[in-house]
Amino acid sequence: MTLATQRRDLRTGRSLWMARPAPTLPERALRRDVEAEVVIVGAGISGAMVAEQLTEAGLDVVLVDRRGPMLGATPASTALLQAEIDVPLSRLARRLGADRARRIWRRSKLALDALRERVRRLGVRADLASRDSLYLEGDVLDAAGLRQEYEVRREAGFEVQLLEPREVKARWGIAGRAGLLGFDSLIADPRRLTAGLLQIACQRGARLYAPVAIEEVEAGPRRVLAHTAEGRTLRARHLIYATGYELPKGVPRLGHRVCSTWALATRPQPSRLWADECLIWEASDPYLYLRAGPKGEVICGGEDGAFGDEARRDALLEQKIATLQRKLARLMPWLDARADFAWCANFGASPTGTPSIGPIPGQPNCYALLGYGGNGITYAALAGQLLRSELCGRGDPDAELFSFTRKF
Numbered sequence: 001m002t003l004a005t006q007r008r009d010l011r012t013g014r015s016l017w018m019a020r021p022a023p024t025l026p027e028r029a030l031r032r033d034v035e036a037e038v039v040i041v042g043a044g045i046s047g048a049m050v051a052e053q054l055t056e057a058g059l060d061v062v063l064v065d066r067r068g069p070m071l072g073a074t075p076a077s078t079a080l081l082q083a084e085i086d087v088p089l090s091r092l093a094r095r096l097g098a099d100r101a102r103r104i105w106r107r108s109k110l111a112l113d114a115l116r117e118r119v120r121r122l123g124v125r126a127d128l129a130s131r132d133s134l135y136l137e138g139d140v141l142d143a144a145g146l147r148q149e150y151e152v153r154r155e156a157g158f159e160v161q162l163l164e165p166r167e168v169k170a171r172w173g174i175a176g177r178a179g180l181l182g183f184d185s186l187i188a189d190p191r192r193l194t195a196g197l198l199q200i201a202c203q204r205g206a207r208l209y210a211p212v213a214i215e216e217v218e219a220g221p222r223r224v225l226a227h228t229a230e231g232r233t234l235r236a237r238h239l240i241y242a243t244g245y246e247l248p249k250g251v252p253r254l255g256h257r258v259c260s261t262w263a264l265a266t267r268p269q270p271s272r273l274w275a276d277e278c279l280i281w282e283a284s285d286p287y288l289y290l291r292a293g294p295k296g297e298v299i300c301g302g303e304d305g306a307f308g309d310e311a312r313r314d315a316l317l318e319q320k321i322a323t324l325q326r327k328l329a330r331l332m333p334w335l336d337a338r339a340d341f342a343w344c345a346n347f348g349a350s351p352t353g354t355p356s357i358g359p360i361p362g363q364p365n366c367y368a369l370l371g372y373g374g375n376g377i378t379y380a381a382l383a384g385q386l387l388r389s390e391l392c393g394r395g396d397p398d399a400e401l402f403s404f405t406r407k408f
């Protein structure tokens, strides 16, 4: 018997997504024991991506969430969906070797491209749109480091453009910074994306029970039993923890840690934002990143702190938002940088910026996804692909790169 997951106060404040309507879902109370082929614990973006994939493969899925769907970290997300991993390819290659680093970056790109195509094919209405992504020199990669990153990415087959400071200034009005321009990232409303995928899974027969807290799990070679706080039991062939930053117990961490982050959204700006409304992020630590919102707001975040303590995170909200406003105003002086929405949340980091996805060692038929960091949504899409292959018995050539048993 394993205790299920940690419990955290995941976020404070209000994100702009929470002020926008999202579709309602057919969630219901759990009044008796149930059986399914797969139980997914967690109905945020990760649970939604996995449920959508598994129901398409014909599996019988039950989803549970102790808060309710889309009430965890997902509505706090700023939702810049990028294939470019927070850890630059040149740095990752130094750490893991060029071959592994390239494979990880390529798979991230493949997962994002597949997500774009899937959302379009399924007709999910989530304000999904393509955006280029401008990566600015900073204290992690200076101009020379950016040039090297450009070369390494080109050698790996990525389309990317290196921009001198004068080109960045001429196109975006940002002074004194070289940049790398990547193509075909995405933006979305993370709540609507989650709701749309969950709706599709439910239309295919998935059952969504909430609020239901899984307290203990008994993993066995033939079946898994998940016990709820109210004394109900879910029986399944497989159990998947899609529990975000409330980490499942007994899962190898592989350097993953929960930390804190802050974000704001301005009012809709009265005048133009910036060229192409591309995603903008810095090769800095801590970094600043921004995107346009659905009505011409600026959504901006960063200033990450290497601690998960919620009281400390919340106490810093005012100070961190003031810093974000100041940095935003400095970067783009023509914007009104005042926050209309301000929020903070738990976040994740791993030494390589990569997620861990797959079977949990020592817990038969149980799987987890720790889809960390600034690519959490891309990694949720990747988890959908990998876990579908795993549960359908086909396997995936990249599974080992993200597994809990990897040796790097």
Ligand SMILES: Cc1cc2nc3c(=O)[nH]c(=O)nc-3n(C[C@H](O)[C@H](O)[C@H](O)COP(=O)(O)OP(=O)(O)OC[C@H]3O[C@@H](n4cnc5c(N)ncnc54)[C@H](O)[C@@H]3O)c2cc1C
Pocket: 004, 005, 006, 010, 041, 042, 043, 044, 045, 046, 047, 064, 065, 066, 067, 068, 069, 070, 071, 072, 073, 074, 075, 076, 077, 078, 079, 080, 081, 082, 212, 213, 214, 215, 242, 243, 244, 245, 246, 261, 262, 263, 301, 344, 345, 346, 347, 371, 372, 373, 374, 375, 376, 377, 378, 379
């Ligand atoms: C401020 C912020 C900005 C971000 N920006 C980006 C970005 O720009 N791009 C990007 O790709 N990613 C970004 N991320 C990361 C991304 O948003 C997250 O990785 C993602 O939302 C996590 O989704 P999830 O479904 O894994 O977790 P959650 O949304 O937290 O869902 C997990 C669910 O599991 C439930 N749960 C936990 N334990 C149990 C239990 N024992 N029983 C029942 N239910 C349980 C919880 O109630 C919760 O609802 C950002 C995150 C934050 C916080």
